[in-house]
Amino acid sequence: MSPEFFREVIDLIAGGDWERHTTQDGKNFYYVGANAFWQSLDSGRVLGQEIQVGGIVGEKPKARPRPQLEKHIRALVAGPQPNYLETVKARFVKAGLSVQRIEAACGQLLGDKGDAAVGALRELTDGEREGLAEYLEALLATEAPSVEAAEEYRGELEFACQKFYLWELAGKYKKLLRKLGRLSPLPFEDRQLEEATRCWLYGFCRAAIVLSASALEYNLKVVTDVRRVDSYRDLVAKAKEQGKLTGPYEAQAMQVFQKRNAVVHEANDPRSEEAEEVLLCARCVVKSLLGSG
Numbered sequence: 001m002s003p004e005f006f007r008e009v010i011d012l013i014a015g016g017d018w019e020r021h022t023t024q025d026g027k028n029f030y031y032v033g034a035n036a037f038w039q040s041l042d043s044g045r046v047l048g049q050e051i052q053v054g055g056i057v058g059e060k061p062k063a064r065p066r067p068q069l070e071k072h073i074r075a076l077v078a079g080p081q082p083n084y085l086e087t088v089k090a091r092f093v094k095a096g097l098s099v100q101r102i103e104a105a106c107g108q109l110l111g112d113k114g115d116a117a118v119g120a121l122r123e124l125t126d127g128e129r130e131g132l133a134e135y136l137e138a139l140l141a142t143e144a145p146s147v148e149a150a151e152e153y154r155g156e157l158e159f160a161c162q163k164f165y166l167w168e169l170a171g172k173y174k175k176l177l178r179k180l181g182r183l184s185p186l187p188f189e190d191r192q193l194e195e196a197t198r199c200w201l202y203g204f205c206r207a208a209i210v211l212s213a214s215a216l217e218y219n220l221k222v223v224t225d226v227r228r229v230d231s232y233r234d235l236v237a238k239a240k241e242q243g244k245l246t247g248p249y250e251a252q253a254m255q256v257f258q259k260r261n262a263v264v265h266e267a268n269d270p271r272s273e274e275a276e277e278v279l280l281c282a283r284c285v286v287k288s289l290l291g292s293g
Contacts, residue, residue, distance in 0.1 A: 188290050192218065
């Protein structure tokens with residue numbers, strides 16, 4: 001696959017334009033660019049050939065997990081929960097659907113108003129009826145605990161996890177490549193700096209800062225032959241006294257430790273640029289300490 005094709009596939013995956021299907025013998029296959037496929041299917045033509053629409057087994061899956069399943073998946077890692085109702089409303093507006101009519105029909109249904117609810121449903125367009133189902137799902141996700149969703153949709157949960165995290169990783173792919181281009185190779189191996197760098201590449205800024213400081217602390221203790229110090233400032237002063245930290249490296253080392261303390265003790269939420277600056281300082285100082293500066 002050429003780089004151009006690979007980037008195109010990544011863009012489609014990141015945009016949620018893919019589906020997984022299962023054959024009768026349990027094997028999986030995937031449509032990347034599924035939207036174009038289904039449009040061709042609807043018109044009775046796929047890849048320029050006439051087909052029988054009834055010959056396709058199954059139905060088109062949703063582009064993303066149900067809101068209750070997404071809520072459960074995010075809760076597994078204590079992740080932030082989006083406003084599911086506002087998300088579906090924004091999609092309705094973009095699709096030209098009436099949010100007010102959908103909300104009114106939902107109110108009639110939940111109010112158990114019998115004929116009034118049936119009448120409200122009849123007044124909806126086909127698109128608005130589909131939107132009503134999405135609205136109810138989002139409402140359940142907003143109000144119901146995620147554990148209930150896990151029980152109710154147990155059969156869908158495994159597939160939803162796969163789809164959600166593939167979408168997340170695909171979305172990070174292009175950002176990762178851009179970040180990677182800003183790094184220079186280091187002439188030594190350091191497992192903590194490697195992990196700190198990977199954390200920054202994948203967007204885990206807090207972890208990147210903490211691991212950068214940990215790598216710097218370890219290497220400072222090695223070159224100064226110090227096993228225990230009362231503070232980072234004392235460690236940096238010791239390294240300076242021994243001539244291990246010269247020029248701008250003292251200030252860079254202190255910057256790394258100060259940012260680390262803000263994350264660990266003050267729950268600071270650093271931006272990617274801030275984590276990058278700390279990581280590059282740590283890499284630069286460690287490179288100097290190991291005699292490669």
